[in-house]
Amino acid sequence: xxxxxxxxxxxxxxxxxxxxxxxxxxxxxxxxxxxxxxxxxxxxxxxxxxxxxxxxxxxxxxxxxxxxxxxxxxxxxxxxxxxxxxxxxxxxxxxxxxxxxxxx
Amino acid sequence: xxxxxxxxxxxxxxxxxxxxxxxxxxxxxxxxxxxxxxxxxxxxxxxxxxxxxxxxxxxxxxxxxxxxxxxxxxxxxxxxxxxxxxxxxxxxxxxxxxxxxxxxxxxxxxxxxxxxxxxxxxxxxxxxxxxxxxxxxxxxxxxxxxxxxxxxxxxxxxxxxxxxxxxxxxxxxxxxxxxxxxxxxxxxxxxxxxxxxxxxxxxxxxxxxxxxxxxxxxxxxxxxxxxxxxxxxxxxxxxxxxxxxxxxxxxxxxxxxxxxxxxxxxxxxxxxxxxxxxxxxxxxxxxxxxxxxxxxxxxxxxxxxxxxxxxxxxxxxxxxxxxxxxxxxxxxxxxxxxxxxxxxxxxxxxxxxxxxxxxxxxxxxxxxxxxxxxxxxxxxxxxxxxxxxxxxxxxxxxxxxxxxxxxxxxxxxxxxxxxxxxxxxxxxxxxxxxxxxxxxxxxxxxxxxxxxxxxxxxxxxxxxxxxxxxxxxxxxxxx
Numbered sequence: 148x149x150x151x152x153x154x155x156x157x158x159x160x161x162x163x164x165x166x167x168x169x170x171x172x173x174x175x176x177x178x179x180x181x182x183x184x185x186x187x188x189x190x191x192x193x194x195x196x197x198x199x200x201x202x203x204x205x206x207x208x209x210x211x212x213x214x215x216x217x218x219x220x221x222x223x224x225x226x227x228x229x230x231x232x233x234x235x236x237x238x239x240x241x242x243x244x245x246x247x248x249x250x251x
Numbered sequence: 252x253x254x255x256x257x258x259x260x261x262x263x264x265x266x267x268x269x270x271x272x273x274x275x276x277x278x279x280x281x282x283x284x285x286x287x288x289x290x291x292x293x294x295x296x297x298x299x300x301x302x303x304x305x306x307x308x309x310x311x312x313x314x315x316x317x318x319x320x321x322x323x324x325x326x327x328x329x330x331x332x333x334x335x336x337x338x339x340x341x342x343x344x345x346x347x348x349x350x351x352x353x354x355x356x357x358x359x360x361x362x363x364x365x366x367x368x369x370x371x372x373x374x375x376x377x378x379x380x381x382x383x384x385x386x387x388x389x390x391x392x393x394x395x396x397x398x399x400x401x402x403x404x405x406x407x408x409x410x411x412x413x414x415x416x417x418x419x420x421x422x423x424x425x426x427x428x429x430x431x432x433x434x435x436x437x438x439x440x441x442x443x444x445x446x447x448x449x450x451x452x453x454x455x456x457x458x459x460x461x462x463x464x465x466x467x468x469x470x471x472x473x474x475x476x477x478x479x480x481x482x483x484x485x486x487x488x489x490x491x492x493x494x495x496x497x498x499x500x501x502x503x504x505x506x507x508x509x510x511x512x513x514x515x516x517x518x519x520x521x522x523x524x525x526x527x528x529x530x531x532x533x534x535x536x537x538x539x540x541x542x543x544x545x546x547x548x549x550x551x552x553x554x555x556x557x558x559x560x561x562x563x564x565x566x567x568x569x570x571x572x573x574x575x576x577x578x579x580x581x582x583x584x585x586x587x588x589x590x591x592x593x594x595x596x597x598x599x600x601x602x603x604x605x606x607x608x609x610x611x612x613x614x615x616x617x618x619x620x621x622x623x624x625x626x627x628x629x630x631x632x633x634x635x636x637x638x639x640x641x642x643x644x645x646x647x648x649x650x651x652x653x654x655x656x657x658x659x660x661x662x663x664x665x666x667x668x669x670x671x672x673x674x675x676x677x678x679x680x681x682x683x684x685x686x687x688x689x690x691x692x693x694x695x696x697x698x699x700x701x702x703x704x705x706x707x708x709x710x711x712x713x714x715x716x717x718x719x720x721x722x723x724x725x726x727x728x729x730x
Binding site: 159160161162163164165166167168170183200201204207208211212215216218 | 413464467
């Protein structure tokens with residue numbers, strides 16, 4: 148079949164031409180967009196400014212998703228930490244802030 | 252897209268100072284809120300309990316005098332509330348606050364909360380006497396958070412459980428993906444497997460590093476090199492994001508599959524002018540639009556070459572020349588994978604095939620194969636498809652176009668090269684012009700600065716002269 152044709156001619160391997168592996172370099176703009184991190188930042192800011200509990204919790208959840216999908220640690224960490232900061236700040240202001248915020 | 256790029260530009264290309272400032276602001280705000288809350292809680296804590304007991308005693312309406320006597324040892328804030336209670340029975344609460352649902356508790360921070368339940372109960376008593384005993388449990392509950400109903404915390408509980416499930420799913424999904432990748436590797440990449448027989452080094456070649464390179468919980472890479480006609484082969488496995496609960500939920504709607512993409516980089520002199528793609532109709536249309544080389548040089552083949560069996564009806568061939576397509580899609584291939592009958596069986600694992608020597612990017616001459624990964628216990632189903640790879644490497648490595656076809660393709664490429672060259676020239680000229688304009692601006696600014704400086708120096712000299720002049724006169728007068 149196919150393998151016999153290649154092996155009958157000769158062994159296809161050529162150790163002399165072997166090249167070592169070089170990981171291809173990607174510029175930060177080529178990376179796929181981190182939707183989870185972006186949504187986390189937006190929802191976190193909404194939660195802090197408008198004092199919606201669900202927005203702050205969603206920010207934490209999307210931060211977790213962004214963390215799970217993070218491949219390139221250095222590039223995405225800043226956005227993730229910013230989103231997490233907003234989420235935590237929102238939760239702190241809602242639960243430990245002035246009383247008019249809904250309790251439970 | 253723009254917004255994300257903008258935020259990314261802010262965070263990445265912006266100075267570290269901006270991030271530090273953001274962090275500082277966040278920390279300061281959290282700290283100040285915490286201290287505020289702690290101080291508030293300590294201020295409000297005592298009146299709650301002090302207000303509670305006298306309120307309970309207040310219920311004995313028979314002996315108003317006795318209650319007054321018993322209340323005297325209590326601290327002053329509560330004694331203030333005493334005189335108001337007998338009066339409140341006659342008329343609406345004398346105290347200023349309007350009905351409870353209109354005023355805000357925070358407006359009366361200085362006044363102990365004992366006054367508020369007082370007025371509430373008083374108004375309730377004025378309305379309905381039998382309601383008094385029932386009102387005490389409600390007022391007893393309002394100052395102290397003694398009752399704890401789970402229902403009021405549904406959002407928190409659901410979010411925390413979701414986060415716990417997410418964490419658990421991360422580890423489970425990661426392991427599942429690794430199992431699939433290892434199953435593939437054990438079938439096709441280990442000793443005496445097809446890639447081992449065809450390539451001299453697998454992965455980095457040392458015995459130390461593992462065969463598969465993990466780029467993320469769902470992306471695995473495999474590299475092989477050392478074969479005739481090609482420089483190397485990159486295989487990328489893109490599995491479903493099983494580690495991400497939200498992606499799994501989305502996958503129920505948008506059905507995705509585990510895929511593996513092989514990219515074989517051919518040697519410079521081993522590939523003639525071939526631009527060919529093979530895929531299902533929808534995918535072929537999308538490829539024709541997206542890939543520049545297909546768009547420019549190739550077109551879909553509507554009719555197959557005469558007198559030959561051809562690929563199954565579901566598939567479309569996009570090629571520069573019919574002759575080339577006919578030569579590359581040989582009978583062997585049709586019998587094994589792409590023919591009508593065989594494709595029904597093996598077709599579900601095939602996605603696309605793209606051979607090009609004008610691939611955009613740094614690696615021009617390459618062959619791209621994309622297949623769907625079967626389940627980890629059925630990996631042998633794709634053996635025939637994987638066997639296509641060395642077959643096509645040899646076929647294209649040895650293939651030479653006829654002189655007629657060669658001249659046609661050569662003309663098309665020369666045209667494209669000229670256009671590209673013109674564009675480069677234009678771009679270079681524009682860049683030069685920009686640089687010239689910038690230089691001019693710089694020169695003008697420098698000149699303006701120089702003239703400004705000389706003016707300043709002149710003014711300073713004049714001032715200095717003016718100051719010096721009266722000096723000696725003063726001295727002479729003194730003498």
